Amino acid sequence: MVAxxxxxxxxxxxxxxxLRPRLPDAHMHGIGGPAMAKYGFxxxxxxxxxxxRGLFEVLAHxxxxxxxxxxxxxxLLAERPAVFIGVDAPDFNLGLEAQLKDAGIPTVHFVGPSIWAWRGGRIKKIARSVSHMLVIFPFEEEIYRKAGIPATYVGHPLAQVIPMEPDQAAARAELGLPQEGRVVAILPGSRMSELKYNAAAxxxxxxxxxxxxxxLRFVAPMAGETRHRYFQELIAQAGLQDVPLLIADGKSHAALAAADAVLVASGTASLEVALFKKPMVIAYKMMRASWHVLRHMGYxxxxGLPNILAREFLVPELLQDAATPQxxxxxxxxxxxxxxxxxxxxxxFVExxxxxxxxxxxxSAQAVMNLIDRTGSLD
Structure with a gap:
């Protein structure tokens, strides 16, 4: 697996x-993080x-x-695993999946690339690379099946994790925030590059x-200590270190539950905000060269995912030069x-x-097991 x-x-x-209860003794490895490690990955x-993220940022690495x-x-070619599962990261995973599939290794891709938003030509590469797609939005299944790619709509995992009625009082208590007054959550992104361009604004x-x-009280959840320190450095460089801000490592869901409104970078986090039923402003900044290329490529x-799913501007989107502090x-x-x-x-958002x-x-686990059974790759 690669995430x-x-x-x-x-x-x-x-x-x-x-999947782990169905394959209790399987060796599961690749690239992943702490949520995967909980299951022996x-x-x-x-x-x-x-x-x-970003065209020129990727080129640098x-x-x-x-x-x-x-x-x-x-x-993996030497090991010949029963199945390879690429989780999002299409620019990395699809190329790897194509080579593995050519060698007879079954490949699953979990989370369809947003071909309905931009770079629709990638569906041909997906067909060459993927044995089975697991998609998380209801309209995607038909798109892939029409292209001859087996696909299963499995719902969005976050819809199960996030309660239909979040407990704001409990979240504020967990974070040490007062029950009275208004709280704003600030989520400038989980990637280092996103922090670089979004933090100051x-x-x-x-x-x-x-x-x-x-x-007003402000809370900014960070994905770990490294991002926490980098975020603080960026704020200090911008002369904003005196803004009272609770930085909470690994507490993004508590921050969203506690908040009255959220300022969020575009991406999966914007969908999390919607599932927490919070009003939001979606914003995004990136390297200028990347922006000049990407802004002409959308369909x-x-x-923002909430707006894409609603097919209208439910919430504001402020991008690049429009995303000024004011x-x-x-x-x-x-x-x-x-x-x-x-x-x-x-x-x-409830709907x-x-x-x-x-x-x-x-x-999703059953779809993976069905593929393994069809190909006999576990034998």
Whole structure:
């Protein structure tokens, strides 16, 4: 198995929770994180090596990433595992999967690349690379089947993990936040590159919001100590170290449950915010060269998953030059102040939650077992 970042590790952990009881003695290894390790998964390389986003950012690390891919490929071709499961990270996994599939090793890809959003031509590469797709959005199954790629809709794992009615009081108690008053969660991203480009603007917006309401409390969950330190360095470089901010390592769900509104980087985290039924502003900044290329490659007007699933701008999206501290603060203030809007969003997010709810662990694990049985690769 290969998962390339925190969100992929969480998704893979859900799959392993269903797969490990079916294969109690199997050696499961590759690249992964702590959620996978809970089920006896052994990571052969640090997952952080793959946690790079953006065209030019990836190029800067290309030689190292390619070296990891080649080493893992050679190891797996010699080992001939019963199945290889690539979890998201399509630029890394699809190339690896193609070589393994050509050698007769069954391949599963969990989380379909967003071909419905951009780079639709990748579906041909997927067909060459993947024996079976596990997809997490209901509209994806038909897209892949029409292309001749076996696919199973397994729901989104987060829809099972996140409660339909989050306990805000318990989350605030866990984080040491007061029960009274308003809390804003700030999630600038789990990748180092995302922190680099988003941290200053996000915390700058918090500083401006405090001028409107000095009683606001802010919490920023971080994916581990390394990102925590880097986030603090970036804030200090921007002269924002005096903004009162609770940095909570590994507490993203508690932060979202505790919050009244969320400023979030585009990606899986924006869907988590929706599943916690919180109003939000989605923002994203990246290396300017990457932005100039990517902004012309989308097929639809939305980049945030809640908006894509709703097929409309349910929540604001502020990208690149538009994501100034002032613009973010103004947009966040509306999310905090408009009670009728907050209730409409909550209702829409409840509907979205139900649409994504399946026994993801069980159904994804069964699809993997069915493939193993069909190919006889466990014999």
């Amino acid at each position: 390339g970042e925190t969100s992929g590790d969480l998704l893979a952990g859900r799959l392993l929770s269903g 052994v990571s052969d390389f640090p997952m952080e090596k793959l946690s790079v 290309y030689r190292e990433i390619k070296g990891i891919q080649n080493t893992l490929r050679d190891q 996000f915390v700058g917006a918090a500083k401006l919001l405090l001028q409107r309401d000095p009683s 639809q007007p939305w980049i 613009a973010l603060a103004d947009a966040m203030w509306l999310q905090l102040e408009d009670a009728a809007h907050r209730e409409r969003l909550r209702q829409r 979205m939650h139900f649409s994504l709810l399946r026994d993801t662990a069980g159904e």
